[in-house]
Amino acid sequence: MTTTTSRTQVTFNYLLIILCSMVAIYPxxxxxxxxxxxxxxxxxxxxxxxxxxxxxxxxxxxxxxxxFAASFTTSIIVAAVMVPASVVLSIIAGYAFATMRFRGxxxxxxxxxxxLIIPTEATIVPLYYDVRAMGLLDTYWALILLEVxxxxxxxxxxxxxxxxxxxxxxxEAARIDGASSWKTLWKIMVPFARPAILTLxxxxxxxxxxxxxxxxxxxxxxxxxxxxxxxFSGRYTTDIPLVSAGAVIVAIPILVxxxxxxxxxxxxxxxxxxxx
Amino acid sequence: xxxxxxxxxxxxxxxxxxxxxxxxxxxxxxxxxYLYVAPxxxxxxxxxxxxxxxxxxxxxxxxDGITTGSWVGLGNYTEFFTDPAIRSGYxxxxxxxxxxxxxxxxxxxxxxxxxxxxxxxxxxxxxxxLFLPLVITDVATAVAWIWMYDVDGPISTAMRWMGLGHLVPxxxxxxxxxxxxxxxxxxxxxxxxxxxxxxxxxxxxxxxASLYEAARVDGANAVxxxxxxxxPGLRYELQVVLVLTVIGTLGTFDEIxxxxxxxxxxxxxxxxYLVWQRMFLTGQVGSAAALGIILMLIVFAVTYGLNRLMxxxxxx
Numbered sequence: 368m369t370t371t372t373s374r375t376q377v378t379f380n381y382l383l384i385i386l387c388s389m390v391a392i393y394p395x396x397x398x399x400x401x402x403x404x405x406x407x408x409x410x411x412x413x414x415x416x417x418x419x420x421x422x423x424x425x426x427x428x429x430x431x432x433x434x435f436a437a438s439f440t441t442s443i444i445v446a447a448v449m450v451p452a453s454v455v456l457s458i459i460a461g462y463a464f465a466t467m468r469f470r471g472x473x474x475x476x477x478x479x480x481x482x483l484i485i486p487t488e489a490t491i492v493p494l495y496y497d498v499r500a501m502g503l504l505d506t507y508w509a510l511i512l513l514e515v516x517x518x519x520x521x522x523x524x525x526x527x528x529x530x531x532x533x534x535x536x537x538x539e540a541a542r543i544d545g546a547s548s549w550k551t552l553w554k555i556m557v558p559f560a561r562p563a564i565l566t567l568x569x570x571x572x573x574x575x576x577x578x579x580x581x582x583x584x585x586x587x588x589x590x591x592x593x594x595x596x597x598x599f600s601g602r603y604t605t606d607i608p609l610v611s612a613g614a615v616i617v618a619i620p621i622l623v624x625x626x627x628x629x630x631x632x633x634x635x636x637x638x639x640x641x642x643x
Numbered sequence: 644x645x646x647x648x649x650x651x652x653x654x655x656x657x658x659x660x661x662x663x664x665x666x667x668x669x670x671x672x673x674x675x676x677y678l679y680v681a682p683x684x685x686x687x688x689x690x691x692x693x694x695x696x697x698x699x700x701x702x703x704x705x706x707d708g709i710t711t712g713s714w715v716g717l718g719n720y721t722e723f724f725t726d727p728a729i730r731s732g733y734x735x736x737x738x739x740x741x742x743x744x745x746x747x748x749x750x751x752x753x754x755x756x757x758x759x760x761x762x763x764x765x766x767x768x769x770x771x772x773l774f775l776p777l778v779i780t781d782v783a784t785a786v787a788w789i790w791m792y793d794v795d796g797p798i799s800t801a802m803r804w805m806g807l808g809h810l811v812p813x814x815x816x817x818x819x820x821x822x823x824x825x826x827x828x829x830x831x832x833x834x835x836x837x838x839x840x841x842x843x844x845x846x847x848x849x850x851x852a853s854l855y856e857a858a859r860v861d862g863a864n865a866v867x868x869x870x871x872x873x874x875p876g877l878r879y880e881l882q883v884v885l886v887l888t889v890i891g892t893l894g895t896f897d898e899i900x901x902x903x904x905x906x907x908x909x910x911x912x913x914x915x916y917l918v919w920q921r922m923f924l925t926g927q928v929g930s931a932a933a934l935g936i937i938l939m940l941i942v943f944a945v946t947y948g949l950n951r952l953m954x955x956x957x958x959x
Contacts, residue, residue, distance in 0.1 A: 380758050387754060388772040391837050395775060397797060398787035412790070414797030456683040463679035475680060482691055484946055486894045488918045489939035492932040493697035494690065495922070496708075516690035519683050548675060577780045579897045584919070593782035597901050600786050607790050614786035618779045625778045629771055632778065636838070637845055 395618075402426070402611035412607065422608065429612035432603070437588075438595030445510045445591065446575040452511070453518040454568050458560075460519075461526025462552050466538060476527075482520030487580060498585060509585040514578060518571050529563035530556055566631040569624065573632075576621050592617045695939075702933035707926040719933030729934065732914045735824055736892060739913070742828025743835055743895070744888035748881070750832075751839030755877075756869050758840075759847040766844075773837030781834070785901035788830045792816035792902075817903050823910045827902055831895070835888060842880050850876035882953035889949065890942055914938050 401412040403421045406428060412418065430436065463469075464476050494513070503509040537559060541551040557564065582594035590598065596617045600610045625632055702719050706712030723729055763769065776784060790796050792815055799811040812819030816826040850872065858868045874881075896915040899905060905912040905920065912920075914934060921931035 377761050380761050380763065383754065384758055384763060384769050387837070387840065388769050390833070391773050391776050393797075394784065394787045394791050394833070395779070398790055401790050413795060413800040414791075415800060456686070460680045460683040463673075463676040467673040467676035467679070469674055469676035472676060472680075475684060478692065479683075479687060482687060484890065484942055485691060485695065486915070486935070486938055486942055488894065488896075488915050488935040490691060490694040490698055490935070491918065492922055492928060492935060493694040493701055497694060497697070512686070513690055516686045519687050523683060548673065548679075573778065577782075579780075579782050579900075580919075583900070584923075593780050593897075596780075596782050596786065600782075600789070600901065607793065610786055611790060614783040618783040621778060621780055622775075625775075626771075629767075632774065633770065636774075637842060 398611045399615055402429075402608055402615050404608040406609045406612075407606055425608050425612040426616065429599070429609050429616060432609065433595060433599035433613045433616070435592065435595060435599075435613070435616055438590045438592045441507065441510075441582075441586075441589045442576060442592040444507050445514065446572055448507070449511045449514045449518075449575050450568055450571050453515040453522055453571055454564065456515070457519060457522025457526045457567065458557065458564065459552070461523045462530055462556060464523065464527045465530035465533075466556075467548070476523075479520050479523050482517075483524065487517070491580075491584060495584060503585075505586050505589055507589060510578070510581055510589075510591070513581050513585070514575055517581075518574060522567055522571065525563065525567050526560070529560040533559050562631075562634075565628075566635040569628045569631040570635045572624060573621060576624075592620075698932045699936055701929055702936050704929040706929040708922070708928040709926070712929060715929070719930045720937065722930060722933070723937055728909065728912065729914070729917065731909060732912045732917050735911060736895065736913050738824055739828050739831060739895060740889060740892045742825070743831040743892040744885065746832050747835035747839045747888065748884055750836050751843050751884075752874070752877070752881075754840050755843035755847050756865075756873050759844055770841050773841055775837075776834045777838050781897045782901055784834065785830065785898045788833075789817065789902060792826055814907070818907055820907055820910050823903055823907060827898060827911055830898055830902065831892070839884055839888075842884060843877055846877045846880040847873060878953065878957060882949065885953070886946055886949050889945055893938060893942055893945070 397414045400418060401414065402425055403418040403423065404412045404425075405418075405420065405422050406425050460479075464472060498504055498509050498513075503512075533556060537555055538551065541555050546554065576591075577593060578591055579593040579597065582591040583597070586594065596613050599613045603610050701712075703714060703716055704712035705715045705718065791798055793799065794811065794813065794815045796815075798816065799808075802808060802811055812822055816822045854872045854876070855868065858872050863871060894915050895913050896919065899911055899913055899916045900919075903911040905916050915938065918931045918934045918938070921927040921934065
């Protein structure tokens with residue numbers, strides 16, 4: 368930044384950030400290379416050499432042995448229903464909290480905010496028996512309902528903040544035009560808040576894809592991708608290349624989404640964290 | 644570190660919510676507001692608030708999940724002080740906090756202070772790499788670390804090269820009573836440090852350059868500059884990260900399940916794992932419910948305490 372910054376310091380700083388990045392990705396690159404070693408070998412890949420031959424076939428074997436077709440189906444169905452549902456509910460409720468005044472709105476809002484720090488462990492015990500009583504154990508619905516209700520606290524918080532940042536003139540113009548509140552929401556506020564909504568959708572998808580605890584508790588035959596991986600890893604503990612291939616398979620969808628929506632991730636996690 | 648990105652941002656939101664500007668008065672009184680809030684609230688009440696009430700109720704019973712339970716009052720809660728399994732669960736989580744919270748914060752602060760002294764080209768790219776450990780499914784990253792910690796894995800291999808082979812535990816780093824817990828900790832540290840670094844870097848860049856210039860005019864060296872300008876400037880980021888990582892650590896479950904299943908023996912059990920274990924494996928459902936409620940109370944207390952602490956610091 369200043370002219371006094373010496374060349375050595377610049378070089379040193381680059382080396383430092385490169386080193387940090389390498390620490391961050393080494394286990395990920397390593398597990399990818401490990402996944403290409405011949406499966407079933409007794410000694411595991413050391414991580415400092417390329418595999419002797421690239422055993423791409425491990426991916427086919429892992430996909431079949433890990434029953435990933437089934438767990439991917441579950442994860443995709445759950446996410447496909449859960450993401451739009453929780454985003455829409457958050458938009459609607461967040462809009463009310465941001466633009467309307469009604470008795471008890473503050474209390475209700477704070478009840479939602481409380482949900483941000485209630486750990487799942489505090490409700491999981493009765494939830495299990497409730498879900499069982501509803502006959503929903505081991506169904507997509509169990510995961511969908513619980514994931515949606517788990518995301519609402521953040522979604523509403525996030526959408527309320529987004530709508531609060533809208534210029535007041537936007538709402539006034541709609542009011543003067545005599546638009547109903549419902550119409551104002553979808554025709555004016557939602558287009559305005561598009562970036563925030565996209566960010567929310569991306570983060571919600573990430574949460575849904577990565578969900579493990581709920582799947583572990585509520586499903587047996589309808590495991591999500593992470594739960595499927597955990598069970599696969601438990602059954603094939605000694606076959607590191609094969610289990611590694613499974614890990615890569617499960618990581619790929621979230622990796623792709625992250626690369627495509629990098630800006631949204633950064634915005635969500637940094638401004639969400641810093642601006643509040 | 645079983646924080647998924649949304650959950651993290653959400654927790655951050657909870658911390659930050661106290662800091663939002665004075666609220667703009669929302670439009671006129673509209674009873675229709677109830678209709679907008681109702682669908683979300685019903686779902687939230689049915690699957691969060693109502694079970695919470697049920698959980699509190701169940702926690703007063705000795706119940707195996709099958710037969711009728713018997714009322715034990717606070718019996719499940721006094722266990723917290725007498726049951727060695729619970730005590731060691733919390734002891735483990737305290738150790739993990741060093742790795743999940745304290746060390747990533749210290750490392751992140753140090754690196755951010757050093758790195759931010761120059762403009763880094765390609766920061767977006769580095770940020771992406773640094774974010775990966777947090778973004779990728781933690782079951783998948785845990786599987787990667789099972790390999791990292793294997794007797795023949797990269798860590799052991801590197802140590803053998805350095806002539807430290809005798810230090811490699813014969814059961815692997817995750818299978819040894821002495822190394823399993825720190826090994827889980829290092830996994831969590833790996834997951835958190837990039838996030839801390841990125842957050843602090845973003846924070847440092849918002850500190851006005853004039854403050855640094857003033858410090859330099861006063862003849863402050865790098866260390867003085869750090870304590871006089873950088874650290875106070877990052878107070879808010881620090882508060883967020885502290886609350887996030889501490890709450891996150893208290894709820895640690897995924898990596899324990901995948902990496903060690905609480906073992907070897909009980910060397911890596913944590914409160915959340917005990918809840919799951921008592922509920923599904925040992926049929927101590929009432930006790931599991933009480934443990935969940937206790938965990939929640941601790942999370943509330945910690946969140947409140949840390950926020951108060953940081954705010955008092957801000958005033959001082």
